[in-house]
Amino acid sequence: MSGKDKYYNKSKQEGYRTRASYKLQQLDETAHLFDGGETVVDLGAAPGGWLQVAAERVNDHGKVVGVDFQRIDELEYDTVTTLKGDMTEEKTRDRLRDEVGEHGADVVISDMAPNMTGEYELDHARSVHLARQALDTAMELLAPGGDFVVKVFQGQDLDALKEDVDEEFDYVRTVNPDASRDSSSEVYLVGKSRFTAPVEEGDQVAVEIEEVGEEGDGIAYLDGYTLFVPGAEEGETVEVVIDDLKPKFGFANRLD
Secondary structure (H helix, E strand, O other): OOOOOHHHHHHHHHOOOOOOHHHHHHHHHHHOOOOOOOEEEEEOOOOOHHHHHHHHHHOOOOEEEEEEOOOOOOOOOOOEEEEEOOOOOHHHHHHHHHHHOOOOEEEEEEOOOOOOOOOHHHHHHHHHHHHHHHHHHHHHHEEEEEEEEEEEEOOOOHHHHHHHHHHHEEEEEEEOOOOOOOOOOEEEEEEEEEOOOOOOOOOEEEEEOOEEOOOOOEEEEEOOEEEEEOOOOOOOEEEEEEEEEOOOEEEEEEOO
16 A cells, blocks of 8 residues: 555544554454443553544543643543653652542553664563553552553563563453554553452451342452352351452352
């Protein structure tokens, strides 16, 4: 196509600011990031292609916040707010936290890439560094059960990064959108459903049963985390072993 691929041309025809918009569309179709109404944070959001897609997917009931040290031209969506700043500076992070609000973000996405040097190992290392910065920010902002998407170049440090993402989420997968250029080494790590459990599987703890759920299980709360305990009654304090953990709730069995 005379040096212009189909996604470049398609973006011009459909009014997207960058061909990368189709990567986020395809990531959503593969990993089911948006249902509508979410609060989304886009790190390294300039020039705004991912902001456009996110705004369309969360609809009028959602909220999209983009941050970049480069200026982002105003978008036509009322649900989009942009911040100009460096994510390595605390003042920028403070502004972002204030904008997201106390309930946190449902999705944090990052398409950040380093300035390319042409030295593969160096470019890979820099992309991993940016991805880890994005992960740190996501851990500050994501609500329980929230999702995380980050771009990284393939290389020797990819597996270690993936393991670190996996520790924070129910599971992690590697996605290579069709809209990525054939010559690109980029992939996207998608962490689904952030874990916030204050305990680990196999832990033994004493809990107070505060209520009984619809299925008859006792319900205890540990630092705001919900724990279901079969065979327990309201008002009991019981010793339990943690059996299974999910991002927003877990299951435990009585030890007595």
